[in-house]
Amino acid sequence: MPPTLVADPAMMRRALRLACRGFGRTSPNPQVGAVLVRHGQVIGSGWHHGAGLPHAEIEALRDAARRDHSPRGATLYVTLEPCCTHGRTPPCTDAIIAAGIRRVVVGATDPNPAHAGRGFDLLRAAGIAVTHGVLATECEQLNEAFNHWIVRRTPLVTVKAAMTLDGKIATASGDSQWITSEPARAVGMKLREAADAILVGINTVLADDPSLTFRPAITARKAAATPAKRLRRIILDARARTPLDARVVTDTAADLTTIVLSAAAPKRRAAALAQHVRTLVAPVTPDGRIDLRWLLAELGREQVTSLLVEGGGEVNASFLLGGFAQRIAFFYAPKILGGRTARKAVAGDGARDLDEVLNLTDLHWRQLGPDLLLTARVSPPSSAASR
Numbered sequence: 236m237p238p239t240l241v242a243d244p245a246m247m248r249r250a251l252r253l254a255c256r257g258f259g260r261t262s263p264n265p266q267v268g269a270v271l272v273r274h275g276q277v278i279g280s281g282w283h284h285g286a287g288l289p290h291a292e293i294e295a296l297r298d299a300a301r302r303d304h305s306p307r308g309a310t311l312y313v314t315l316e317p318c319c320t321h322g323r324t325p326p327c328t329d330a331i332i333a334a335g336i337r338r339v340v341v342g343a344t345d346p347n348p349a350h351a352g353r354g355f356d357l358l359r360a361a362g363i364a365v366t367h368g369v370l371a372t373e374c375e376q377l378n379e380a381f382n383h384w385i386v387r388r389t390p391l392v393t394v395k396a397a398m399t400l401d402g403k404i405a406t407a408s409g410d411s412q413w414i415t416s417e418p419a420r421a422v423g424m425k426l427r428e429a430a431d432a433i434l435v436g437i438n439t440v441l442a443d444d445p446s447l448t449f450r451p452a453i454t455a456r457k458a459a460a461t462p463a464k465r466l467r468r469i470i471l472d473a474r475a476r477t478p479l480d481a482r483v484v485t486d487t488a489a490d491l492t493t494i495v496l497s498a499a500a501p502k503r504r505a506a507a508l509a510q511h512v513r514t515l516v517a518p519v520t521p522d523g524r525i526d527l528r529w530l531l532a533e534l535g536r537e538q539v540t541s542l543l544v545e546g547g548g549e550v551n552a553s554f555l556l557g558g559f560a561q562r563i564a565f566f567y568a569p570k571i572l573g574g575r576t577a578r579k580a581v582a583g584d585g586a587r588d589l590d591e592v593l594n595l596t597d598l599h600w601r602q603l604g605p606d607l608l609l610t611a612r613v614s615p616p617s618s619a620a621s622r
Contacts, residue, residue, distance in 0.1 A: 253282040259428040263538040265378040267291040278304035307335035341367040342374030380541035389535040390542040403572040418604035430543035432467035436550040475500035552583025
């Protein structure tokens, strides 16, 4: 095998590590990393820092220029197919061709059906050798939320809950702090960092008055170099019951709060909330609940690519049993709460029989101090396959 092909996986892993530096900061764009190599030596590297900023390929070319290296004849490793259309920035394919790059090695193909493979065709037409599919699975997993959104135009929904081993998230009186340990809560914050928006129901606001912000546990040096994550907050509140002195209404991040009302909300209450935060009037289902299908489509139009649901049992059930969630992140503490009226992580009406049970696939267990974290993909119930 030629030396260049032997080096491909190692260089792609390097590009993947660079791409991860954009974690939680690039939406609605994907995370992308790029490495320029000539004669076996890295001459430039970069990653995408955020929407509207230069793409990873351009960052790598600029890095090479700063180091007085010419990219002519080099190989470019990039985790995602270079863009070939005009958006906030010019097409990367134009810059690659103009730079005289000899070979391009790509991890994942552009997930957008309208663009997939077009970048490869343009590069090949310019006489550039193209290899794609190197570490494709890892490169695709890096941008799971973006890939979902760009195809379906709705956010990837993850339902997160912290519970006892018997599936309870709070006592009957609502006492819930803290069920899980500090290591588990730190990972919970990483989930918030990855998301564009967090969603809870009105009962969570009334019971806990949460801030619903991202609070990083990072060093002062890194904090100074990393812009604060601005996480959108979505409150399901059909009757406009959110208190005007709630944190999500009065804190410094109030501009990030959207309270989703129904037309049945008292007009005076709705108008008072609208003076402090954004309100959105949504249609409701026959049982008077916010129409989640409509809401997810609306959030998708607003370029929310990933939504973290941290609701109570009823909200969690609405997303899970309604078929609106793609992933779960369930934290289990080694505790037994018991009690008929203790609050469940997933409530609702539940499945009527085993054919309606939600199945989980792609399971991953992780120990976090004394706690366990289960992450998994949600599959529709077996009864749905026969419909």
